Amino acid sequence: MTKDILTIAVVNFNAVWGDKACNLKRMAEYAHAAGKRGADMIVFPENALSGYDDDTEHSVRAEKMQVKLAETIPGSATECLSAVAQKHEMYIVFGMPEQDAEDASVVYNSAAIIYPDGRTDSYRKLHLPFAEGNWAVRGNDPVMIDTPWGPVGITICYDTYCFPELIRYYRAKGARLCLNVTACPDAECTRVAARMTIPTYAMTNYMFIASANLCGFDKTSYFHGGSCVVGPRKNPRGAGEPCTYIGKMFDEDGSDNQEMFLGTIDLHMADVNTDIPIYSVNPGIGEPDFRPEMYLRMQEDLLKSGQWKK
Numbered sequence: 001m002t003k004d005i006l007t008i009a010v011v012n013f014n015a016v017w018g019d020k021a022c023n024l025k026r027m028a029e030y031a032h033a034a035g036k037r038g039a040d041m042i043v044f045p046e047n048a049l050s051g052y053d054d055d056t057e058h059s060v061r062a063e064k065m066q067v068k069l070a071e072t073i074p075g076s077a078t079e080c081l082s083a084v085a086q087k088h089e090m091y092i093v094f095g096m097p098e099q100d101a102e103d104a105s106v107v108y109n110s111a112a113i114i115y116p117d118g119r120t121d122s123y124r125k126l127h128l129p130f131a132e133g134n135w136a137v138r139g140n141d142p143v144m145i146d147t148p149w150g151p152v153g154i155t156i157c158y159d160t161y162c163f164p165e166l167i168r169y170y171r172a173k174g175a176r177l178c179l180n181v182t183a184c185p186d187a188e189c190t191r192v193a194a195r196m197t198i199p200t201y202a203m204t205n206y207m208f209i210a211s212a213n214l215c216g217f218d219k220t221s222y223f224h225g226g227s228c229v230v231g232p233r234k235n236p237r238g239a240g241e242p243c244t245y246i247g248k249m250f251d252e253d254g255s256d257n258q259e260m261f262l263g264t265i266d267l268h269m270a271d272v273n274t275d276i277p278i279y280s281v282n283p284g285i286g287e288p289d290f291r292p293e294m295y296l297r298m299q300e301d302l303l304k305s306g307q308w309k310k
Contacts, residue, residue: 003148006177009034009042009262009283012225012255014216017051018065022111024049024077027094028084030260035088037262040149043212044094045227046157046183047109048078054131062105064135069088070099070107073122082118089116095181096157097136098122108134111154111181113145115199121145123154127163142166144175149267151175157182161193161207164201171205172279172290176270180211185221194226194250199242202230207270208276210246215256226250227261232269 011030016022027044034042047050047066055065062068071077077096085092091114098110108124109132115121125132131170143149153170160167160180170178180198184190194211202209208231215225228247247261248254277283278290302308 002150004268005069005264006090006149006267007038007040007262007264008210008229009260010039010040010210010212010227010229011042011044011048011260012213012215012227012247012258013045013048013220014258015045015048015214016050017053017219018069019051020049020069020077020287022079023051028081030138031081031088031090031092033059034112034260034262035084039088039090039262041091041093041179042260043179043181043210043227045099045212045214045223046095046111048094048212048214049096051218052183052223053201053221054134054215056220061135066097066109066135067102067107070097072099072237072308073099073100073110073112075099078112078114079122079231082114085116086118090219091115091145093154093179093181095183104121107136108139109156110139110229111156111179113143113150113154115145123156125156125159127158129158129162136204142169142175144170149177153178155180157184160201160211164197167201167205167207167209171207172292175207177208177210177283180209181216182211183218183223184226185214185218186224186251186256187221191224191251198228198230198249200306202232202242208230208232208265208267210243212248215258223256224251224257225256226252229261229263229265231265282286 098108100106111123113121123143153175210229214223233243246263
């Protein structure tokens with residue numbers, strides 16, 4: 001039977017740019033601390049292992065910091081955290097530059113996924129904004145992990161805020177929770193996008209979204225934290241309105257402090273709030289309101305122009 005009650009931690013993490021050993025040590029200690037407090041999952045930010053900002057001192061891809069610090073998955077970093085995951089029987093998800101196992105020159109902006117039994121997997125960011133294309137290549141596959149709480153989707157930052165298709169895909173596949181590994185800096189476009197989209201997607205998809213963001217100075221950017229877990233609620237005063245269950249929403253006072261937020265959520269709230277039959281059967285028409293066959297035709301029509309193909 002699928003579980004509903006989940007204890008999860010999200011970490012405002014101030015990564016030390018270019019210092020993988022320091023960042024890995026601190027992540028392991030955070031994971032130990034969360035495990036001792038009963039966490040089933042812990043989520044760290046995008047590129048928590050290496051730091052996020054582009055290496056402006058080097059213009060050649062091979063000399064970029066993230067490329068030089070990239071590792072395969074599994075690799076030494078995931079092996080270190082795998083021991084923690086097994087000890088506490090928890091899931092650990094964190095951002096890192098991932099080196100392709102078959103071609104060392106190919107590096108992805110990835111979320112490493114570690115299971116309670118020590119197995120590893122990765123989600124490779126599908127959409128690369130700003131300077132990320134200077135060192136990373138795009139991934140091509142959505143990733144959902146199987147858990148006792150049902151399938152859980154994985155997204156990274158830009159994937160989440162600007163491409164609602166991905167979160168909707170996960171929800172339509174049965175995910176009640178999405179883990180957003182993010183590096184959202186203190187810039188108006190990113191701050192507003194994060195603040196607006198997370199509650200909106202939680203409400204319109206009837207699901208929980210757990211975000212872990214960098215905080216403080218990286219190399220050239222300042223990150224405002226805002227690690228939190230947002231989800232639907234149902235009560236007489238706020239039926240269907242999104243609620244911040246854990247942590248602080250982006251750009252709230254104090255949201256940029258380095259801190260681990262831990263709490264317990266009830267994923268059943270994603271089920272009881274499905275009053276609008278997006279994914280369930282609408283009794284008036286005998287089918288769900290969600291119409292993937294129609295959206296497929298629309299996307300195929302877009303592809304005819306050739307604008308979206310390589």
